[in-house]
Amino acid sequence: MDLNRIAELEKFPEEDLAERIRLVRKSQGKDVCLLAHLYQRKKITELADFVGDSYGLSKSAANFEGGKYIVFAGVRFMAESARILARPEQAVLHPDPEAGCPMADMASLPQVNAAWDFLKSGPTTTPITYMNSTADIKAFCGENEGTICTSSNAMKTFEWAFQKSKRIFFLPDEHLGRNTALKFGIDPSEIAVWDPEQPDGGNPEDYEAAKVILWRGYCPVHMKFTVRDMEHVRKFYPKATILVHPECTSDVVAKADFVGSTEAIRQYVAKETKAGDQIFIGTEINLIQNLAAQYPDRMVTKLHRSLCLTMYQITMGRLLYTLENLESFERVEVPDSVQHYARLALDRMLSLQG
Ligand code: SF4
Known part of the structure; x- marks a missing residue:
């Protein structure tokens, strides 16, 4: 990757870069499928073939007619998921391979294996990982009879897991896990937290009786929203509706008018609000x-x-550079064994969609 060239491109105004991207894309036709996550800057979403959440985008890539190259404007775990779900002959390119998700990176495979060694001798346990996790962790769940969830199907995965085991080990987002467990009717005293920085998880006396064990991980973007912010809105905008994402803390979720995934928030604004309404949202600023x-x-x-800094690392300059260098640009690779088990977990998730 020629960083000097990228730095040169970054000096151009976004409008000029957008025009050049349109021209390159026109010459590439259906060979290239450009996917953009909903948290990408507006200019990028305007240029994309598909805009959506990570799972929806990966599915779109696999189903895209043509699509020899999939360029994924999002963070690394999303590009990995696209690799797992795409057809083998498709090449997946991530314009900034350094753009990871801080929350996904809070659970490494050695840490998770160490926790599993500790927990598997207790009551039967099903591991569930959030879509926002590395391919290694998805594969860990696939290999250990677990599954993957999104913020919209987390309840279904809890129901499925409790039919076959006594406990859930939920990774890597403590807050989505807690919010789902509380909604599922689990008593707060039956929820324990595993701290990967502690060799015994930090709360060994709680794990035996716990129904849900949550990995201590969080999304820095959604941790920014507080009950104080909400009280401020309620005081000065008493007619306003407050929507938040379930990666927010449980006290924030408890006080919101609507809680839903990125896609559900988008749908809510489109279908449930009207001209003149006041809508305050607790999710990524883009x-x-x-x-x-x-x-x-x-x-x-x-x-x-609240801005997701790693999502923002995908710039117009990087996107243009990627599109101009499709042949030589580094591919997103996921080892076959990891792909196999991660795919197994994804397929289990799909079978739970209903
Ligand atoms: S918004 Fe949060 S979960 Fe999503 S990519 Fe950024 S850090 Fe990760």
Whole structure:
């Protein structure tokens, strides 16, 4: 990767880069499928073939007619998921291979194996990992009779896991895990936390009786929203509706008018709100700004400004460079054994969709 060339490209105004990307894309036709996550900057989402959440995007890539090259504007675990779900002959390219997800990177395979060695001697346990995890962790769940969940099907995966085991080991987002467990009716006293920094998880006396053991991981973007932010909105905008993502802490979730995945928030604004409404959202700022631009007749605004810095590492300059160097650009690779078990876990998740 020629970083000097990328630095040169970054000096051009975004509008010029957008025009050049359009021209390159036109010459490439259906060979290239450009996917953009909903948290990408607006200019990138405007240029993409598909815009959506990570799972929806990966499926789109696999089903895209043509699509010899899949360029994924998102973070690394998403590009890995696209690799796992795409057809073998498709090449997956990630414009910034350094753009990881801080939450996914909070659970490494050696740490998870160490926790599993400790927990597997207790009551029967099913591991469930959130889609926002590395391919290694997805494969760990596949190999150990577990599955993967998204923020929209987490309840179904809990139901499935409790039919076959006594406990759930939930990775890597403590908050999505707790919010799902509470919604499922599990008593807070039956929820324990595994701290990967402690050799025994930090709470060994709690694990035997726990129904859900949560990995101590979090999304820095969704941790920014507080009950104080919400009280401020309620005081000055008493008619406002507050929407939050389930990666927020449980006290924030408890006080929201609506809790849903990125896609569910988008759908809620589209279908459940009308001109003149005031809508405050607790999720990544680019999604909120894109929704605000799409619905100028209502007030769509942030609960607090929170930017995903690694999503933002995908710039217009990097995107253009990737598109201009499809043949030589580094491919996203996932070892075959990891792909096999990760795919198994993904297929289990799909069979639970209903
Ligand atoms: S918003 Fe949070 S979970 Fe999503 S990519 Fe950024 S850090 Fe990861």
